[in-house]
Amino acid sequence: MKKILYIEGDGVGPELIAHAKSAVDSLAKVEWVRGEAGFATFQKTGSPLPQETIDSAKKCDAILFCAVTSPPNILNYKSAIVALRKELDLYANLRPFVSLPNVPVPYSALNFAIVRENTEGMYSGLEKREGDAAYATRVITKKGSERIVRFAFEYARKKKFQKVTIVHKANVLRISDGFFLELARNVAKEFPEIGCEDAIVDSVAMRLVKNPQEFQVIVTTNLFGDILSDEASALIGGLGVAPSANYGDKYALFEPVHGSAPKYTNMDVVNPTGMLLSTAMMLEHIGEKKAADKLSSAVKKCYELGIKTKDVGGSAKTSEMVEKIISLF
Numbered sequence: 001m002k003k004i005l006y007i008e009g010d011g012v013g014p015e016l017i018a019h020a021k022s023a024v025d026s027l028a029k030v031e032w033v034r035g036e037a038g039f040a041t042f043q044k045t046g047s048p049l050p051q052e053t054i055d056s057a058k059k060c061d062a063i064l065f066c067a068v069t070s071p072p073n074i075l076n077y078k079s080a081i082v083a084l085r086k087e088l089d090l091y092a093n094l095r096p097f098v099s100l101p102n103v104p105v106p107y108s109a110l111n112f113a114i115v116r117e118n119t120e121g122m123y124s125g126l127e128k129r130e131g132d133a134a135y136a137t138r139v140i141t142k143k144g145s146e147r148i149v150r151f152a153f154e155y156a157r158k159k160k161f162q163k164v165t166i167v168h169k170a171n172v173l174r175i176s177d178g179f180f181l182e183l184a185r186n187v188a189k190e191f192p193e194i195g196c197e198d199a200i201v202d203s204v205a206m207r208l209v210k211n212p213q214e215f216q217v218i219v220t221t222n223l224f225g226d227i228l229s230d231e232a233s234a235l236i237g238g239l240g241v242a243p244s245a246n247y248g249d250k251y252a253l254f255e256p257v258h259g260s261a262p263k264y265t266n267m268d269v270v271n272p273t274g275m276l277l278s279t280a281m282m283l284e285h286i287g288e289k290k291a292a293d294k295l296s297s298a299v300k301k302c303y304e305l306g307i308k309t310k311d312v313g314g315s316a317k318t319s320e321m322v323e324k325i326i327s328l329f
Helices: 013-025 039-045 051-059 080-087 142-159 176-188 201-210 222-233 273-285 289-304 318-327
Strands: 002-009 030-035 062-067 092-098 111-117 127-130 133-136 163-168 195-200 217-220 243-247 252-256
Touching: 002 013, 002 051, 013 030, 013 062, 013 273, 013 318, 030 051, 051 080, 062 080, 062 273, 080 252, 092 142, 092 222, 111 142, 111 222, 142 163, 142 176, 142 217, 163 176, 163 201, 163 222, 176 195, 195 201, 201 222, 217 222, 243 273, 252 273, 273 289, 289 318
Parallel strands: 002 030, 002 062, 062 252, 111 217, 163 195, 163 217
Antiparallel strands: 092 111, 092 243, 127 133, 243 252
16 A cells, blocks of 8 residues: 655645545545644744654655745745755656636646756755845756756656747856756757757746747746746636646655645635645556546536636635535546
8 A cells, every 4th residue: 555645734734635635535545644844843843844754755655745834034944845855856846737627717728737847946045145145056957957858858758748848048047057958958859759949938938928838848947947837827727726746766746836825724715626636646656547537537527517616716615626526536
């Protein structure tokens, strides 16, 4: 039986994790292991990511994570999810964007993905203050660049996408992004059957608004991927519907794109879609493909029936939507 570490996190995290566990338990047999991380954990233990949680993660087959609060003004406080990604070397952040029925957005039938480098770039953690100036070091390595681009092309091959777009800012960041682009183009040669283009990040931001159907797989560095994927979520209904996965060579973590939304804690109003679709990705990863497909199909059917939360034009409570989805298995 597969072991799943679940981390509730902060805000709406416990509520959504509980719903995700109920869905999984209706579809497959897994062993649940509880782990702690986030701001509430920091207040209780003095650490946002206890070593015990890291150790548990390394003993499990997958990690199901909701969201954590990361206050910007606490000395020596570090984001639990960023730290966990680095501890487990979860270098590939995958965010698929697939249109849902009956969602009031300008585009329909979108199906593309953003692959974001997850461990270096502007999120290297190398920052300092010196007098009236602050500095952040952007780290781009050969290993980090090659493996994330290779992951993107392998994902495109697996999902039968025909094109990968390499996103950069090499016209300004000539050394760091120039290096990334050079390495990315070399990796692309290993996949001659898949089309490849490269594009400057600001032009891609515009194209996502004007013609998102042009894209199939986008691969880019950490900060650019973070921003573009939040923009892309708006094309399918917002942060509440967007799932994601974090992959490394040994471990994998699955989480919705949205944050902890503390103002909605225990109000039964948040959209469970991102959490449940992330859970479906987790089920596929642990070999429960049929269960994953059932969950994804039930979410889609729920939207077809018009049962959805307020953020996407509906009136259902979180619990009502989840109950309907489970009834459709």
